[in-house]
Amino acid sequence: MKVIFAGTPEFAAVALQSLHQAGFDIPLVLTQPDRPAGRGLQLQPSAVKQYAVKHGIEVLQPLSLRMDSKDPQRAAEAQAAHARLLSTDYDVMVVAAYGLILPRATLDIKPCLNIHGSVLPRWRGAAPIHRAIETGDAETGITIMQMEEGLDTGPMLLIERTPIGPQDSTATLHDKLAAMGGHMIVKVLRKMEQGVVEAVPQPEEGVTYAAKIAKEEAALDFSQSARDIGRKIRAFNPFPGAHAAVNGTTIKLWGAELLEQNSGAAPGQVLAADATHGIVVACGNGTLRLTELQKPGGKRLPAAEFIKGFPLDGLRFA
Structure with a gap:
């Protein structure tokens, strides 16, 4: 099969x-x-462009694919x-x-398949990995779906699941799902070559x-629960980075462990x-x-190293 790739x-x-x-064969x-x-x-090429250029694959970088754009430059490039x-x-x-x-005009040329980072119909949209961790989902996965005009609404060709571990961040889960997606899209295209792939409509419930x-x-x-704060810290690692202020300085928090006991102290107090x-x-x-x-x-540091240069005794995060 000849495959145009967009990413x-x-x-x-x-x-x-x-x-x-x-x-x-990837012509474009x-x-x-x-x-x-x-x-x-400085202008930096995307990770996809870097790979394509390194391997001699032609690259196209339009500002938009919408030919009806009111911006003349975007319309012309589309x-x-x-x-x-x-x-x-x-x-x-x-x-x-x-x-x-991808507008209808693009979708109508040839079939378009999407590698989506969730088990659809849960977490359609832009940030499925972040939201799954933030909400406390026990598992997530990859869905290979056939694209249509609706937002991640198309029929599903293949689903695989993976658990979300208690210390998984968006960074670690991203890498797991990226590897899954690469394996799965090859599997789906091989099935298409053999004419044995089946498209299953998404369930109407659970969107x-x-x-x-x-x-x-x-x-x-x-003032939120330790469980919810811990999920946010993991969900926003690496972007945009969870943070809180202490003594007027904004500190980014990249990792945390949940301790169930209540202290009775004011929320944010360093115990x-x-x-x-x-x-x-x-x-x-x-x-x-x-x-x-x-x-x-500064650099991201383990807690023991961080407090050597930034003592937190008796302070309070706000």
């Missing part, structure tokens, strides 16, 4: 690598335009991209975390939506900050042991 971040690059290494890759990144704000798709000999488009909407993560969500409120007990903080219900922290301009 942008590392999650998608893993799938592209799997398809390429499996021997599929679509990815988002280069973005400024780093302290110098028209050019549409013409390029029409002139390309391919059998299927595979989409993974592309970040651009939830994973809204895009807003940076302001990462500000922690220690211990030493090598023996670690950094223990009171919450609205229960307590947390913070395991990895970062001060402004």
Whole structure:
């Protein structure tokens, strides 16, 4: 089969690598335009573009695929991209975390399959991994679905599940699911080649939506339960990074362990900050042991190292 691939971040690059290494002919890759990144704000290519360029695969980077855009530049680039798709000999488009909407005109050219990071219909939308952890789901997975105009509403071709561990963060779960997605899309395309793949409609019950993560969500409120705060810390690692202020300084919190007992202290109060007990903080219900922290301009450090340069005894997170 000849496969056009559309994707942008590392999650998608893993799938592209799997398809390429499996021997599929990939005549064209679509990815988002280069973005400024780093302290110098130099333009940086996406992870998908880096892989494609390294392996000699043609790359197309339109600002939009919507030919009816009111922005003349976006409309022109979309028209050019549409013409390029029409002139390309391919059998299927595979989409993974592309970040651009595929309009009906694109979906109508050839079948479009999506690698989605949840067990649909749960967590349709932009941030399924984050929301599954934040909500406390016991498991998640990957769904390979056939795309249609609705938001992640298309029929399902393959589902695989994986448990969410008590210390899984978005970073660790992302890597597990990326590997699963790469394996699964190869499996589905092999079945398509043999004509044995079956599309199953999504259930009407159990639909939830994973809204895009807003940076302001990462500000922690220690009046919430220790369980909920711990989930947020894991869900927002690596982006946008959960944080709370102590003594006027905003500290990012990258890891925590749940301690069930209630202390009776005010939420956010540091109950211990030493090598023996670690950094223990009171919450609205229960307590947390913070395991990895970062001060402004500093590195992410284990708790024992962090308190050497930033004592927390007697302080309170707000």
